[in-house]
Amino acid sequence: MAEELSLRERKKIQTRRALWRAATKLFLERGYDQVSVAEVALAAEVSKMTVFNYMSSKEDLVLGPMKEHIGDAARAVRDRSPGESAVAAFRRDFMAALNAHDASVGMSDDPYVLQMRRMIQETPALLVRAHEYVRRAQMLLAEELAASAEGPDAELAPVVAAQLMSVRYVVHEHNHRRLFAGESAEEVLPGAVALAERAFALVEHGLGDFGTLPAGTDTAQAAEAGAE
Amino acid sequence: MAEELSLRERKKIQTRRALWRAATKLFLERGYDQVSVAEVALAAEVSKMTVFNYMSSKEDLVLGPMKEHIGDAARAVRDRSPGESAVAAFRRDFMAALNAHDASVGMSDDPYVLQMRRMIQETPALLVRAHEYVRRAQMLLAEELAASAEGPDAELAPVVAAQLMSVRYVVHEHNHRRLFAGESAEEVLPGAVALAERAFALVEHGLGDFGTLPAGTDTAQAAEAGAE
DNA sequence: CCGAGAACGTGTACCGAGTCAATTCTTCTA
DNA sequence: TAGAAGAATTGACTCGGTACACGTTCTCGG
Numbered sequence: 162m163a164e165e166l167s168l169r170e171r172k173k174i175q176t177r178r179a180l181w182r183a184a185t186k187l188f189l190e191r192g193y194d195q196v197s198v199a200e201v202a203l204a205a206e207v208s209k210m211t212v213f214n215y216m217s218s219k220e221d222l223v224l225g226p227m228k229e230h231i232g233d234a235a236r237a238v239r240d241r242s243p244g245e246s247a248v249a250a251f252r253r254d255f256m257a258a259l260n261a262h263d264a265s266v267g268m269s270d271d272p273y274v275l276q277m278r279r280m281i282q283e284t285p286a287l288l289v290r291a292h293e294y295v296r297r298a299q300m301l302l303a304e305e306l307a308a309s310a311e312g313p314d315a316e317l318a319p320v321v322a323a324q325l326m327s328v329r330y331v332v333h334e335h336n337h338r339r340l341f342a343g344e345s346a347e348e349v350l351p352g353a354v355a356l357a358e359r360a361f362a363l364v365e366h367g368l369g370d371f372g373t374l375p376a377g378t379d380t381a382q383a384a385e386a387g388a389e
Numbered sequence: 390m391a392e393e394l395s396l397r398e399r400k401k402i403q404t405r406r407a408l409w410r411a412a413t414k415l416f417l418e419r420g421y422d423q424v425s426v427a428e429v430a431l432a433a434e435v436s437k438m439t440v441f442n443y444m445s446s447k448e449d450l451v452l453g454p455m456k457e458h459i460g461d462a463a464r465a466v467r468d469r470s471p472g473e474s475a476v477a478a479f480r481r482d483f484m485a486a487l488n489a490h491d492a493s494v495g496m497s498d499d500p501y502v503l504q505m506r507r508m509i510q511e512t513p514a515l516l517v518r519a520h521e522y523v524r525r526a527q528m529l530l531a532e533e534l535a536a537s538a539e540g541p542d543a544e545l546a547p548v549v550a551a552q553l554m555s556v557r558y559v560v561h562e563h564n565h566r567r568l569f570a571g572e573s574a575e576e577v578l579p580g581a582v583a584l585a586e587r588a589f590a591l592v593e594h595g596l597g598d599f600g601t602l603p604a605g606t607d608t609a610q611a612a613e614a615g616a617e
Numbered sequence: 618c619c620g621a622g623a624a625c626g627t628g629t630a631c632c633g634a635g636t637c638a639a640t641t642c643t644t645c646t647a
Numbered sequence: 648t649a650g651a652a653g654a655a656t657t658g659a660c661t662c663g664g665t666a667c668a669c670g671t672t673c674t675c676g677g
Binding site: 400401404435436437438439442 | 655656657658
């Protein structure tokens with residue numbers, strides 16, 4: 162059986178863990194940009210080359226776990242039950258994640274997770290890479306939606322995917338703000354749910370004439386500037 | 390005032406142009422990844438450092454022009470006339486660009502532009518950076534929308550921005566495909582307009598139950614596609 | 618049970634992108 | 648015209664990431 166992995170395999174897992182531990186420790190202590198991969202390698206007692214053998218880039222030392230979840234949204238839609246719309250499936254999956262305090266929707270109030278999140282937000286390179294992952298998740302979702310709705314609607318799948326993922330994004334950001342402010346996940350949940358409901362309603366029901374300026378004002382931008 | 394620029398200023402412009410010419414020439418000849426910035430510098434007869442003095446990164450040698458248009462969508466919304474909704478303003482601006490065969494919506498059939506576009510599509514680093522610009526454009530639009538719709542709606546501005554920008558994206562992609570296939574901009578235009586109309590309709594009227602799997606009920610407006 | 622070859626992880630040397638302190642040159646002023 | 652101020656430019660450097668070669672561990676035939 163493959164119950165007992167060979168010594169080689171175990172060492173591999175051990176190395177990966179040591180690497181990740183050393184990296185996160187150093188990054189949190191001194192900031193991502195202030196730590197070189199050579200230092201991470203040194204701390205993990207391997208060579209720099211080995212780091213890149215395990216991780217495809219320096220960013221992956223932080224964002225590796227996130228990579229695993231790129232296909233989640235698409236999967237939730239693909240695995241929906243007959244009769245359920247893609248939108249409903251996405252919504253149900255998202256709401257479940259919210260209620261489960263899942264970190265993938267920014268609902269975890271674990272201090273360690275929060276600390277990592279803050280570092281990501283404050284490091285441009287990590288932020289760009291994280292957004293890249295979101296974009297790929299959105300692309301996968303779009304493909305899944307296109308497969309569901311063949312015909313002329315398939316062309317519009319990317320639009321629907323963007324709408325759905327943006328709901329995720331808005332609620333995610335909202336949660337960050339509240340959690341960083343010191344609230345607990347339990348406290349944040351109701352507001353998050355309410356916001357999600359409103360966002361989904363907007364998406365399902367349409368924008369209508371969102372953001373109509375009041376007629377009769379000939380200097381609209383001046384009015385806006387004045388509000389600042 | 391500064392009608393006649395000084396020798397220094399003119400030299401600066403000249404250098405920038407030489408840099409851009411050398412870069413695009415080499416990139417198109419041999420591919421983006423196969424040309425180092427040192428080679429670009431050599432061809433433009435400056436030092437490598439000078440390249441980074443003019444361009445903030447290697448990608449900017451290609452995507453620099455695109456950077457100037459990041460705020461366009463937000464501006465179109467900000468400058469709308471009173472009584473016009475933000476959505477309508479965005480739509481009007483976009484349709485105008487389409488009809489004007491603007492390169493910013495992928496409607497230019499200039500061979501040189503097409504060649505550059507192909508290179509961007511085929512080079513991961515450039516693609517990532519280009520998407521980063523789109524994301525920033527979307528963020529600016531979201532901020533503008535949030536300023537317009539104060540109150541609880543402001544929180545949903547990012548969702549609306551995502552919806553609008555995704556329309557742009559879909560039509561953009563559509564145009565690419567057709568133009569790469571050899572069609573002229575004139576030939577592509579009608580289809581692009583039609584697609585844009587449908588996409589905007591989807592955004593304004595809502596998704597409904599887009600992508601409902603067949604389970605006997607076909608009451609959905611989107612299920613009429615006769616798909617599956 | 619063992620030894621040769623394959624496969625895999627590791628270390629060294631290197632490349633290209635981007636940054637910093639110092640130098641050169643333009644321009645404005647006295 | 649001399650000289651100060653400041654911008655443009657540069658060579659030297661750091662760091663992320665890769666190609667190649669070596670040593671170590673698994674596998675299979677005798």
